[in-house]
Amino acid sequence: MKRNICKLFAIFTYIYICLFISSLANATEHNLLPRFPEIVIEKEYSQYFKVKDCQAKAIIEGDHASTDLKAVLANISDKDISSSIKFRILYPMNINNINIKINNKPFKYDPEQPRYSFSLKPNEEIKLEMKADVSILYSIDAVRKSIKKMEEEEKSGGVIDVKKSAKSKGQDLANSFLRFFKSNDRYGKRFQIGPLVSKWGLFPVDFEKISLEIKTPENFTIITSYENIWQDVTKNKKVYTYKTTDTDNYNDAIFLPQSDKEEQLATMEVLKSERFKK
Helix, strand or coil: CHHHHHHHHHHHHHHHHHHHHHHHHHHHHHHCCCECCEEEECCCCHHHEEEEEEEEEEEEECCEEEEEEEEEEEECCCCCEEEEEEEECCCECCHHHCEEEECCEEECCCCCCCEEEEEECCCCEEEEEEEEEEECEEEHHHHHHHHHHHHHHHHCCCCCCCCCCHHHHHHHHHHHHHHHHCCCCCEEECEECCCCEEECCCEECEECCEEEEEEEECCEEEECCCHHHHCEEEEECCEEEEEECCCCCCCCCEEEEHHHHHHHHHHHHHHHCHHHCC
16 A cells, blocks of 8 residues: 555656746747846745845847846744745856845855855844846747757657657757747847746746836837736836836736847747747
């Protein structure tokens, strides 16, 4: 009896791990989009945490965004928790100019080990601050070339099988993307907000309060499914300022040149199609 229970437990554990890995694979190419630096919680359940307050600002100029993220993270569970956070910064312009503080004390950022371990008692808080300049340059051709390659190989019955798992397809697309990204492509500019604070970059953490402010050049626009939350938009000296205090629907926003909007929307539709979810 015990042996059978152990076998069932092992099977369910295996299935869970496979599903988790698949979800990571599906997220791979989306995570390559230039975005706001993030605070990633690595241990304990996401529902044990709440962001009591978050203030995030970004100024998009030239080929980079100057970002400033402040978050107060609290343990809202009824037990002591021990966890770690990873400071996730894609495409930093200068490692030496990354400024991080934890509870108002400087923390030296190390790209090889960008983690900090901490413990919180019930209702205890930790204050996190991160400033970084990140590149927003994005290969417009890379994803499309990867998709075209996959389509051609599927039609010819070649290396990529139509029935491949989500994990395999996600990894193939990511590898192809990275390979093409290094080639001589057309480059545009993209800047996505992303989750800011999350568990593993996948599971959301509740926000009690947030204040977001994004400044862009006048030729930029926004792609989002929640345009109504970005109603506070002003223009001053050829700079647009987007603001929101919505705690739930801010993270899908992508800022980019108006001239690239239709092409980006088309690419996003292809990536969301059922064929690439199989």
